Amino acid sequence: MVLQASGVMSIPANMSVDNQLPVSWTTHYNCTDVTSSYMSRLWSQDLHPQNWTKYQVWEWLQQTLDMHQIDATSIPFQNFDLDGRQLCIMSFQDFTRAAGSVGSILFQSLTDLKWNGQYGQTDMFTPGDIKTEIEKLFDIKSSFQPNAILSSPAPSSPDPKRSQVKRHNPRGTHLWEFIRDILLNPERNPGLIKWEDRSEGVFRFLKSEAVAQLWGKKKNNSSMTYEKLSRAMRYYYKREILERVDGRRLVYKFGRNARGWRESEK
């Protein structure tokens, strides 16, 4: 199942051992004419975005966001789990789909790099524009199919007006949420966990090992046990997701930082 290090796109050996690669796009400040021409020759070959590894794409992302003072958490990085070849066949629209309004900045950055080997030639993002772009971040809608980019480089837009999902955390299966959701679905809870005090958020494991198995199933880990699950539960005390209930075995209580378990806020 491990696809790591598959030679889908082979990288020249001299590239992987070259220690100056990571800062290639920052070296332009102190290039002399001689090195400049040398660099441009290098650029057209080894350093062209087309030949970036996934890690180099990752670095470019960090650099570019940082350069524009954009919070890295604003965009879904998983949409850029790509190597240079894949990155370079993305259209402007693909960037927009993958990173919302930040996509245009990234697209511009990449375009500059592809044509000039550095930034600044066609700087359409003045400070004023940057501010505008950052402001736009607040109403970014982010719901994409992670595979969409890979499978269709420049598809006709299936949804021109993007989505309306605003929560940046659509996932959310932490252990305590998993436990909570079992409690909240009595019909699908075959006596695994039971409310001890519904309004106080106190509950008790009835079949501790069965719950552990179910948790393991969700995490694709068949060796999960209550012993290990409970260790994770104990870590929640410090974070006040759970409160301690001592003296009563298999009994826990939701804390101030646990959300969505009350009848009212459900």
Place this chain on the structure above:
DNA sequence: ATTACTTTTCCTGTTT
């Protein structure tokens, strides 16, 4: 090949 954060694994000791 990064960081922050959460969970898993293992372990030693204590309590019920």
Place this chain on the structure above:
DNA sequence: AAAACAGGAAAAGTAA
């Protein structure tokens, strides 16, 4: 004695 509880440590995952 058996099952839980307690946490320390560190490895392993995971998302951004």
